Structures are given as C-alpha cells and as structure tokens.
Amino acid sequence: MSLICIILIRYSLHKFLHALFALFMPCFMPYALFILKQRFPLKDDLMKWVRDISMANNFVLVTTKSDSGAKGRKEYVILGCEKHGAYIPYREPDLVEGTSTQKTGCPFRLKGRRTKDDKGWWLKVMDGRHIHLAAESxxxxNYAGRLNSEAKEDVINQAKTWVPPRKMLASLKEKDPSNLTTIQQIYGVCKRFRQSVRGSLTEIQYLLKKLDGEKYVHFERNEPGSEVIRDIFWAYPNAVKLFNTFPYVVIMDCTYKTSKYKLPLLEIVGLTSTDKTYSIAFCYIGSETTEDYIWALECMKSLISDQSRLPRVIVTDRDLALLSAASQSLPTTTHLLCLWHINKCVLAKCKEYVGTDDFAQEVMDKWAELVDAPTVPEFEAHWIELFNMCKHKHKLKFATYCSTTWLVHKQKFAKAWTNHVMHFGTTTSNRAEGAHASLKLMLRNSKGDLATSWDASHSLTTNRHTEIVASFERSMNKIDHLFKTPFYTNIRGFVSIKCLKLIDAELTRMRASGGRCD
Incomplete structure (x- = not known):
C-alpha cells in the first residue's frame, strides 16, 4: 500500500514539474536563443536574424532606442519586447472607456552594437526575461503584420485604382500565405497615402487644385458675407462635349451618404445615341431649396454653348423645390416625374388604405390602365372608374391621395400627355439611380471627405467616357447581319446600332399592321 502511495506521489510530482516547466520555460527560453558569438556584417542582417528567431518563438521585438552614430558616437540599437514600458496617458490622466494598452513592463532587452574594428555588429543580451507567456498566434x-516596402507599394498602386481594401488583403495573402497583415493595417496604409498626396493643402484647396489640374468646368458659391464655400458644381470636360451633342434628355436626382459632411450630392446625367448613360455634372449643395436648385440648373445651362439647344426633357422625382426651380430656370423644357417612384408611392398607399386582397390588386391594375391610357378621354374614363371603385368600397382616402398628390401633375407622367414628348423612353430616374449606385460602390463608405468623393466621381466618369467612345466606334465599324438589307444602305454606319434597332422594330410593327403607319 505504501509503495502505491509513493508511486502516486512521484507521478503527481512529475506532472506538476512538467506543467511548471511548460509554463515558465517559454519565458526563459529567449535568453538561450540569443546567446552567440556570431558577428553580423550589417545592422540589417542582425535585425533580421533577431526578429526571425523571436517570431519563430511567438514573441515580437521592436526597436526601443537607437543611435545613428553621428558626431563620433558609437552606433547601436536596442531591441525590446512589444510589451516593454508602461502606458503614459497622452492628455487626460483618467482612463477613457474603450481604450487599452499592450504594455506590461516586460524587461526583455537586446543590444546590437558595432564591433571595435567597425567591421561588423555583435549582439548582447541585456535582459533575457519575458514576464509573459509566448503568444498563441x-x-x-502590429509589427508582425507590418507591410514591407514592396507590399506597401503594391497596396498604394491598388489604392490609386480604387481596389477595395478587402481585395488588397486577399491579394497579399495569395502571394504570401504566411502574411500576418490585417485589414486595419491596409486601411492605415491607404489613409497615410492619401494624406501624403494632399500634403499641407486643406481639403477644399486640394479639391480646387485637382479640378483645375484636370481642366474641369467648376463653379463655387460662398456663404453670404463669408469666404466659406457653400456649394460646389463640377463637370468633366469630355462630359461637357457630350452634353452639347446630346442635350435632349436630362435626369436629375440627389443622393446622400457620400461624404462625412452629409451634404446632398446632386447628380445630373444624360443619355447618348448609343443608349449609354453619361454624367453631365455633380453638385454638392448646402440644402435642397428652390434657390439652391436654381443655382445648380443655371450652372448646368452655362455648359451649353448654344442656348437655343437647352434640354427638351428633364426627369426628376417629386421634389417640390426642384419642380419650382425647373419651371423658373427651364421654362421651355418639359418636366417629367419618375414613374417608378410614383407607382411605388401609390402601391404603398393602396396597401395602407385599401388593403392587400384581390380587390386591392384590381385597384392597382386600374391605376396602371389610367397611367397607360393613350388619350385624354380614355384617361378621364379610367379615372372615373377608379374613383367609383374606391367610393363603392369606402376607400375614398386612396382616391383622394391619388387626386391631390399625383393627378395634379398628370401631364408629367401619364402617357396621354408624355407620349407627345420625345423622351426616348426615359420616363423614370433609373439611370440616375444606377449612376448613384456605381458611385457609392467606388466610395465604399460615407466617411470620406469632398476630395475623396471627387476622386471617385472622376474615376467613374473617365471609365464611362471610355465605354461611350467604344460604343460610338462599334456603331460605325460593325454591321449587324440584321441590317445588311438594302433598306438600311444609306444610314448604316451613320446612326447608332440602337437607332437601327428602333427603326427595325417600327418597320416590323408597320408590316404586321398591313403596311400602314399610324
């Protein structure tokens, strides 16, 4: 029995010593790792060797002190654990909630110094103790995930072309699977790069410098009695040329959450003969008032060299301030309201006042017939039917909403009136919404400044212009097999492929109706 007790005691003691050894050995192991009589030809060789050994054992060393050897002093470098020293508050002595530190006063120190004959470097262990366990990973x-000069240059080059940081990180990991860089470090490199590009210029100074450098047409408006810029309008030079060539239809819409200042960004877009969307101009406005919109519209009008060729159609949503501004600034231009937004609002009110049953679907079908009515008498007949349907079911609130909110603007969206306007099928502001989405995809977040949003809009606009020029070339140099018939001989290569397709659709419709054209 006593023999069994002795065995159990020895076994337990062995396990205890083994656990104790496993716990404290990592703390003293570095001392033995760095004791050597080896010389290093260069300081960089010494630094690389030391850091490779420490990282292989899951410790991180950083430079705590160094001297370049100026004025006859001996050159040296002292390396310490990343947890060396103690946290010293920068300003406030009280600890701020959410802040932290990794400093624990770890005494580990290594010193690298030139040899007496200045032909190399030697290493001395000043203190080989770590008062903490090695990291699990x-x-x-921060230091372990630091980017070297080659990787940093690669990240900067990708930042110039608006590659998202997550894709930059994926690229680094693909090139080097052992890379320890985190997404926060990628963000830090991009931020420091942007700051270095701007230098000592303020945000607005940098923006104006870029606008002048890229030969943008731009206008600014100051706060009354102040030199503070309140509104800024800019247009890409090639977009101005396109606007003078294709001024027929203009779509305007505001988007939000594009910068940290929460200013509305008014984007004005048009369409080309090849059915491509191009951005005419961008404008940050202080507020969405009639006066602000009038200023933006006057800036847009000044882009057209021949004032007799102002836009024929302008498409917006139901912004009353913009409606008022357009009627004052563009009195001869037909103003259409976005039919998609109208139908969305009407459907929401139908669900609120009528319900979601089969009768509600019948009401919406009747609303669609009302909007699509080709003539004014048919429009009025459908409206009477819709009103009676709602009156019969005691749903007058819905009919009142349609009448007071939308039918007062019926000439701006009902086909009985809009079919008499050459709008090239543009009855919604979807093109502007798509342009907003593309811009926000490049911006990635709404925390940037005005200069950042300009950089994104500039990259987006130049890319669009390249695609538009390519579409012009395709229309002139490519011949669709459908249009090789003699009927198209005189216009092939002189009008866009989109136009030829529209003509072919009309030709097919005419032949289907017995050769008669209505």
Missing amino acids: LVGH
Whole structure:
C-alpha cells in the first residue's frame, strides 16, 4: 500500500514539474536563443536574424532606442519586447472607456552594437526575461503584420485604382500565405497615402487644385458675407462635349451618404445615341431649396454653348423645390416625374388604405390602365372608374391621395400627355439611380471627405467616357447581319446600332399592321 502511495506521489510530482516547466520555460527560453558569438556584417542582417528567431518563438521585438552614430558616437540599437514600458496617458490622466494598452513592463532587452574594428555588429543580451507567456498566434500583432516596402507599394498602386481594401488583403495573402497583415493595417496604409498626396493643402484647396489640374468646368458659391464655400458644381470636360451633342434628355436626382459632411450630392446625367448613360455634372449643395436648385440648373445651362439647344426633357422625382426651380430656370423644357417612384408611392398607399386582397390588386391594375391610357378621354374614363371603385368600397382616402398628390401633375407622367414628348423612353430616374449606385460602390463608405468623393466621381466618369467612345466606334465599324438589307444602305454606319434597332422594330410593327403607319 505504501509503495502505491509513493508511486502516486512521484507521478503527481512529475506532472506538476512538467506543467511548471511548460509554463515558465517559454519565458526563459529567449535568453538561450540569443546567446552567440556570431558577428553580423550589417545592422540589417542582425535585425533580421533577431526578429526571425523571436517570431519563430511567438514573441515580437521592436526597436526601443537607437543611435545613428553621428558626431563620433558609437552606433547601436536596442531591441525590446512589444510589451516593454508602461502606458503614459497622452492628455487626460483618467482612463477613457474603450481604450487599452499592450504594455506590461516586460524587461526583455537586446543590444546590437558595432564591433571595435567597425567591421561588423555583435549582439548582447541585456535582459533575457519575458514576464509573459509566448503568444498563441502573431495575427493581430502590429509589427508582425507590418507591410514591407514592396507590399506597401503594391497596396498604394491598388489604392490609386480604387481596389477595395478587402481585395488588397486577399491579394497579399495569395502571394504570401504566411502574411500576418490585417485589414486595419491596409486601411492605415491607404489613409497615410492619401494624406501624403494632399500634403499641407486643406481639403477644399486640394479639391480646387485637382479640378483645375484636370481642366474641369467648376463653379463655387460662398456663404453670404463669408469666404466659406457653400456649394460646389463640377463637370468633366469630355462630359461637357457630350452634353452639347446630346442635350435632349436630362435626369436629375440627389443622393446622400457620400461624404462625412452629409451634404446632398446632386447628380445630373444624360443619355447618348448609343443608349449609354453619361454624367453631365455633380453638385454638392448646402440644402435642397428652390434657390439652391436654381443655382445648380443655371450652372448646368452655362455648359451649353448654344442656348437655343437647352434640354427638351428633364426627369426628376417629386421634389417640390426642384419642380419650382425647373419651371423658373427651364421654362421651355418639359418636366417629367419618375414613374417608378410614383407607382411605388401609390402601391404603398393602396396597401395602407385599401388593403392587400384581390380587390386591392384590381385597384392597382386600374391605376396602371389610367397611367397607360393613350388619350385624354380614355384617361378621364379610367379615372372615373377608379374613383367609383374606391367610393363603392369606402376607400375614398386612396382616391383622394391619388387626386391631390399625383393627378395634379398628370401631364408629367401619364402617357396621354408624355407620349407627345420625345423622351426616348426615359420616363423614370433609373439611370440616375444606377449612376448613384456605381458611385457609392467606388466610395465604399460615407466617411470620406469632398476630395475623396471627387476622386471617385472622376474615376467613374473617365471609365464611362471610355465605354461611350467604344460604343460610338462599334456603331460605325460593325454591321449587324440584321441590317445588311438594302433598306438600311444609306444610314448604316451613320446612326447608332440602337437607332437601327428602333427603326427595325417600327418597320416590323408597320408590316404586321398591313403596311400602314399610324
């Protein structure tokens, strides 16, 4: 029995010593790792060797002190654990909630110094103790994930072309699977790059410098009695040329959450003969008032060299300030309201006042017939039917909403009136919405400044212009097999492929109706 007790005691003691060794050995192991008589030809060789050894054992070393050897002093470098020293508050002595530190006063120190004959470097262990265990992983340790010069240059080049940081990180991991860089470090490199490009210029100074450098047409408006810029309007030079060539239809819409200042960004877009959307101009406005919109519209009008060729159609949503501004600034231009937004609003009110049953679907079908009515008498007949349907079911609130909110603007969206306007099928502001989506995809977040949003809009506009020029070339140099018939001989290569398709659709419709054209 006593023999069994002795065995159990020895076994337990062995396990205890083994656990104790496993716990404290990592703390003293570095001392033995760095004791050597080896010389290093260069300081960089010494630094690389030391850091490779420490990282292989899951410790991170950083430079705590160094001297370049100026004025006859001996050149040296002292390396310490990343947890060396103690946290010293920068301004406020009280700790701020959410802040933290990794400093624990770790005493580990290595010193690298030139040899007496100045032909190399030697290493001395000043203190080989770590008062903490080795890290389980070096992921998340700032120095371990530091970018070298080659990787940093690669990230900067990608930042110039608006590659998202997550894709930059994926690219680094693909090139080097052992890379420990985190997404926060990628963001830091991009931020420092943008700051270095701007230099000592303020945000607005940098923006104006870029606008002048790229030969943009731009206008600014100051706060009354102040030199503070309140509104800024800019247009890409090639977009101005397109606007003078294709001024027929203009779509305007505001988007939000594009910068940290929360200013509305008014984007004005048009369409080309090849059915491509191009951005005419961008404008940051202080507020969405009639006066602000009038200023933006006057800036847009000044882009057209021949004032007799102002836009024939302008498409917007139901912004009353914009409606008023357009009637004052563009009195001869037909103003259409976005039919998609109208139908969306009407459907929401139908669900609120009528319900979601089969009768509600019948009401919406009747609304669609009302909007699509080709003539004014048919429009009025459908409206009477819709009103009676709602009156019969005691749903007058819905009919009142349609009448007071939308039918007062019926000439701006009902086909009985809009079919008499050459709008090239543009009855919604979807093109502007698509342009907003493309811009926000490049911006990635709404925390940037005005200069950042300009950079994104400039890249987006230049890319669009390249695609538009390519569409012009395709129309002139490519011949669709459908249009090789003699009927198209005189216009092939002189009008766009989109136009030829529209003509062919009309030709097919005419032949289907017995050769008669209505």
